[in-house]
Amino acid sequence: MPLALGKDVSGRIVIGDLASMPHMLIAGATGAGKTVCMNSLLTGLLISRTPDQLRLILVDPKTFEFQAYENLKHLVVPIITDPKKVTLGLRWAIKEMEKRYAMFKKAKVRDIKGYNARPVEKQADLFSVADADSGEDNLPQKDALPAKLPYIVIVVDELAELMSQAQQEIEPCIVRLAQLSRAAGIHMILATQRPSVNVITGTIKANIPGRIAFQVAQGNDSRTILDTIGAEKLLGKGDMLYLPPGKSKPVRLQGTWTSDAEMHRATDYIRKQGSPEFITEIKQKIENTRPDLPEMDDSDDLLEAAMEVIRSTKRASTSSLQRRLKIGYNRAARLMDILEEKGIIGPPTETGPRDILIDLDGEIPENTDDDEEEDLEPIRVRNEDRIVPIKPKKEQDDDWVSLDDDEEEP
Secondary structure, three states: EEEEEEEEOOOOOEEOOOOOOOEEEEEEOOOOOHHHHHHHHHHHHHHHHHOOOEEEEEEOOOOOOOOHOOOOOOOOOOOEOOOOHHHHHHHHHHHHHHHHHHHHHHOOOOOHOOOOOOOHHHHHHOEEOOOOOHHOOOOOOOOOOOOOOEEEEEEOOOOOHHHHHHHHHHHHHHHHHHOOOEEEEEEEEEEEOOOOOOOOHHHHHHHHHEEEOOOOOOOHHHHHHHOOHHHOOOOOOOOOEEEOOOOOEEEEEEEEEEEEHHHHHHHHHHOOOOOOOOHHHHHHHHHHOOOOOOOOOOHHHHHHHHHHHHHHOEEOHHHHHHHHHHOOOOHHHHHHHHHHHOOOOOOOOOOOOOOOOOOOOOOOOOOOOOOOOOOOOOOEEEEEEEEEEEOOOOOOOOOOOOOOOOOOOO
C-alpha cells in the first residue's frame, strides 16, 4: 500500500507503506497543506491498486473535499458527509474485520497477506465441501471462502468535526479498529486541523504510530501530534514533519503536490472503467437511518446489556444505562425507546424511572400484541340518564360488576 509522501532535505523520495504503519494521523493548520497531502495519498493509492485490491470508505464532513472521488468503483459506500452517520461505516468495518478473522482461522493463515498468497490450487481443501458419501461432486458450498480479499482504507478528512458531535460513539470504534484491524487489512488515515487533546486523545494517538504534522500555531499542538516540538517552525505550503512507525525523531519532508487537473484526470479514467459497486447492506443503513438517532437494531449487543442492567438494578432509566454501560445520552435514550417498543418498559413518567412491564427474570419478548385490548368492546349501560362506557377487564373473577356507587363490595 504505497504512500507517496514527498522528498527529504537531501532530495531523496520518501514512500511509506500503509500496510506496515498500519494507520496514519495527519494534522496541521488551515492552508498548511493537509488537504493537498490527503489528495496526493488517495490519488497514489487509486492509480496503483485496482478495486479488487483496494476498497475505500471516505468521510467528508465538509461535503466538498472529496467530490472528485464520487462514484468510483473503489468505494464501499457513497462518500459519508453526515457526521452522525460515520459510526455506521466504522461499525461495518469492525464487523468486516471480525468476519475476516473467521476466514483466516478457517484458512489457517495469520493475516491478509498470507490469505491472499495461499496456493489457489489448494483452496478446495479449505472449504466445507460435500461429503463423499453423498455421491455429489466436491463443490464449494455457499459459505466458501473468497479467493482474495481487498485492503480497506478508511479516510477521514476532519476528525475534529466528528469528535465534536459524536465522540462517545466514534472514539471506541476508531480505537478498536486501530488496535485490531492491521492483520485484517483494514487501515485508517485520519486528518484534522485542530490538533487538541480533545480531538487526538491519548488512546487514539497510542494506536496510530504513523503521523504527519504540518505547520501549527504553537508548540503544544506539535507535542499533541508528534510528542515533540518543531511543527510550529515549519514554513507551510507542504513543509511537514513525518514520524515513521517505530522512530522517535520525525523527518522533515516537502510533501507531494498533486494538482486538481491531475487528480481529476486520474479519477475520470478510473470512473470510466466501471460503475461503483456499493455494499448494499451498509449503503441502505446509511440512507435509511435518521441522522438525529444513532443506528441500532434488535440484535445490538447493547440491547441485551441494557436488559441485564434493568434486571440487576430493577430500575429503568436513561441515566442508569449511561452510568453502567458508559454510553452517551442519545444512545441510552435510543435503547430505552427500543425497550419501550418491545413492551419491556413503560413510557416516560414525570416522577422517576419507567415502569417495568415484564418479569425481570423472563426473556425479552420478540413482539408485543397491542391489539388485545382493542378487540374488547366496551359495555354501554344507562346510569341516571347518562350512557357510561365500561371497558371490561381481560380476566374477571366475577360475572358481574356493581354499578351502584352506594353498594359495598361483597
